[in-house]
Amino acid sequence: MILTGHEIVRQRDMGALTIEPFDPHQLNPVSYNYRLGPVLKTHRAPVMDTRAEHELDEVVIGEDGLVLRPGRAYLGTTAEVIGSDVFVPSLIGRSSLGRLGMFLQFSADLGQVGSCHRWTLEIKVVQPTRVYRGMCAGQVTFWTTVGDTLAYTGRFGRLSEATVPPAGLLAATG
Template identity: 55%
Template sequence: MILTREAIRQSVATGSIVIQPFDEELLNPNSYNYRLGRFLKISPRSVLDPLAAVEWDEIEIPEDGVLLEPGRLYLGHTMERIGSKSFVTSLIGRSSIGRLGVFLQISADLGHQGAIHSWTLELTAVQPTRVYAGMRIGQVSFWVPTGEPREYQGRYGSEAKPREYILGRDEILRTARAIR
């Protein structure tokens, strides 16, 4: 079951949903518009290999924005801290951003119950597109879980800036051996 605008507003007021800073103007019928934070990590032009250490450039988005180039992966973050111990979050891009040719949260739209932080956003553009810190870029919805709740204990649960891939080499190799 998805929460409505009023249920989100009430849950923020009671503290069962965290959205900081919260702006009632950003509420939609079944979601909340989140904004792009101040920092971007830009993928290297080299091959991304989960077994190799890779250096990402990190920039602070200037007032005149950043031009996203096609063929590059950018990691941004939500301006807001978002999450809940009571509900499951789902983060997606706004359709207006998609109509500019920017794809957001391509593979990781499901947040975990109990994770409350600034979320890392995956951005890629099909044509050169300028983005700005603070712009409305996506939506988060909140869902009622069924079953025994189990809070997120993973590696990405306390971020304040974009976070690149951190799965360890040993974990990848152990997983690969297990399927052989």
């Protein structure tokens, strides 16, 4: 089951989930609007190799915003620290941005119980699009689990900056 907006507030007040900083104006009927952090990263290499290390260039989003270009993948973070030891967070992009051709969280929208940090955002645009730090970029929902829960203890559950996995992790087959 998904938590309603009022239940998100109640569970946050009880300490069962984290959204910091929290602004009640960003609360929706069944979600909370997360904001875009101040830094974006892009891949340096012109060709992505799933078996190679990936170097990232970093750019700070200025007061006048930053124009994102098609054909590039951008990594950002939420401005908020979000997570829970009880509920499963799921992050999606805002439909209003999707209508502009800007897509967020197109492959990794599901969080894990036990993860609490600034979430890495995957961002692509189909046409040049100006973004601003602190803009509402998407929504986070919180879901209850059924059955025994194992807390996530992997490396990405503790990171608060955009990053890519090490080459060995991408090259693993299974």
